[in-house]
Amino acid sequence: MQAAGGAGEALDRAGDGDGGDHAAAGAADRGGDRADALLALADGLGPAAAADGREGGRLELGAAQPAVHPVGLLPGEQDLRGGPGGHREGGADGDGVAQAAGALGGGDADADVALPAEQRGALAGVVAQLGEDRLRDGEQAVLAGGDGELGEPRPEDEAALGIAVDEAVVLQRDGEPVGRGAGEAGGLHELRERGGTGLQRVQHENRFVKYADSARVVHVLILPSRNLRCKSGGPDRGATARRTIMTGEVGVMGRTLAEKVYDAHVVRRAEGEPDLLYIDLHLVHEVTSPQAFDGLRMAGRQVRRPDLTIATEDHNVPTTDLLMPIADPVSRTQVETLRKNCSDFGIRLHPMGDDGQGIVHVIGPQLGLTQPGMTVVCGDSHTSTHGAFGALAFGIGTSEVEHVLATQTLPQIQPKTMAVTVDGELPDGVTAKDLILAIIAKIGTGGGQGHIIEYRGEAIRSLSMEGRMTVCNMSIEAGARAGMIAPDETTFEYLKGRPNAPQGADWDKAVEYWTSLRTDDDAVFDTEVVIDAAELTPFVTWGTNPGQGLPLGESVPDPAAIDDPVKRQNAERALEYMGLTAGTPLRDIKVDTVFVGSCTNGRIEDLRAVAGVLEGRKVADGVRMLVVPGSMKVKQQAEQEGLDQVISASGAEWREAGCSMCLAMNPDKLTPGERSASTSNRNFEGRQGPGGRTHLVSPAVAAATAVTGRLAAPADL
Ligand SMILES: CC(C)[C@H](C(=O)O)[C@@H](O)C(=O)O
């Protein structure tokens, strides 16, 4: 199924690789995806409970579940629409599809059926695991294993791990419901006795059985063998794992951070099919959403969780004259379409000129919406940025955007895991951008393919949140599905007090849970790479992909010296396009333009670094420098700190927030042959304008380059 978004797949994105011809790409997208989108939706709706409780009726996910979040700090409790209510006002549409009440909220049934506390108590508990007693203080044993003998689970029953007493539960066991027998706590009989409203029995053809409080769940509990399945590879992973457990050859293995977050969001898993993942946060922008909304309209659907969906205008917005209508008709149409869609479907939008507007990957973290342990998606490949918080965040195609809008879930094939460990300390003057460029040069643009990369090690721990976002942002440039960094004090410090961050007791609970989001010591990664931070220096690209980079002190490589014929040919072609000669010292390369901005390096720390270098200096004659904050808030903060003054005094242009020259979907473009040093993340042919030549650099290198007019580091000044 194409819409499953397999690991490492290219997105069905518009406007990529075509020099910004997004209108044409959008049309192709529209034509190509329709059937797949419908397919995906049908699949997505398959396994779970009918929201209206009709057994055997149309199968749907549980009604208006809050986002899956073990500590109950639900993104669903943050109503992104800003209005009263949120998901608790949800209703069901004519198809039994639960809908949060928004502008178009249909139906008046309250689909968000909360279980009375005593029923939840009856459900929640712990199953003794493979004969071991796993009860801890405050936990209660409720689910019997095997044939109902408490404490005697059969290995194949794979009893679930501990559940806090106040959590909602999915009871699951292969082939039959757990806790079904008379007298067994948590059995359906008991729920019925107590009036069990909101619980449905769901039996899937793949013998995946749940009793679910459909109003609250739907976590599939973490099963020990799940991890083994993940490790054994191939479609028969489950069978292999089970055999292994039964013969007692291996114990339960630890899990990686990525596996923990992934597992915690699986709402349905069936042999031979993609998993269905619950999505906690859906970010939307003008480029990849129009066809998705059109699809909803065509199918008569609404947005299932407008309260977990937030939109911003970023790609097509100009960075000057915000009060003027957008001159370019394609950009204007994109932006106007997003406005209409958000208004029709009840989605909070940050339009141009709004205080909260900015690049989608800058505003999510800024608003405290991106939190550890979440699943975050957006029709944008650099969604990997949000992995810096320990969220599982990845880009999706337009058909998948429609799927998430309609169901708040996404079919996924579980990616493999990769550790990139950066030992030691980054030398002075070496930044997160240099680090990620060096990582990509080392592992290649396909090095992370099929994997979620977890960045670890001392050098990563020492990075600020801004630096971590820069690193995770470019995971996609290494071909990875996502990048993640385990949350720690730096993460909590960044989040604390942000508008959507938990508060008070919720905050403490959240931090406790977030602290558990780290790779277990005995977890095994599918692939591991180790890098010594001490060896790194400022890094720049010389070619037309982000992996064609070298330390600034080196020279343009000679393709003739490259053994691999494909790489050699790529290098030849890149040098020709870039107008470079082998052997030229990188420091001798003259630039025409310097661009500071983008979701890679448009944050406050980046602007501080730039102003730090520019202070008391001038941009070289003949060089134009654009400094584009990643969001309006970043812009305001920079202005409060006086950074704009320093930047303007140096001769650089201080602009409004947006993607800008990162991809040239607005008037900020390179002209043919023009060469830039750019803090963005992509350097393919025409990325910054047809014929434009891009060198990817850090903010500090960008600023030093602006001063000298040639690729340079601050230490060269
Ligand atoms: C327009 C969008 C789909 C695209 C992406 O997916 O990344 C853009 O943001 C980019 O950086 O090329």
Ligand code: SF4
């Ligand atoms: S700033 Fe660049 S990379 Fe980031 S979302 Fe915008 S276009 Fe994509």
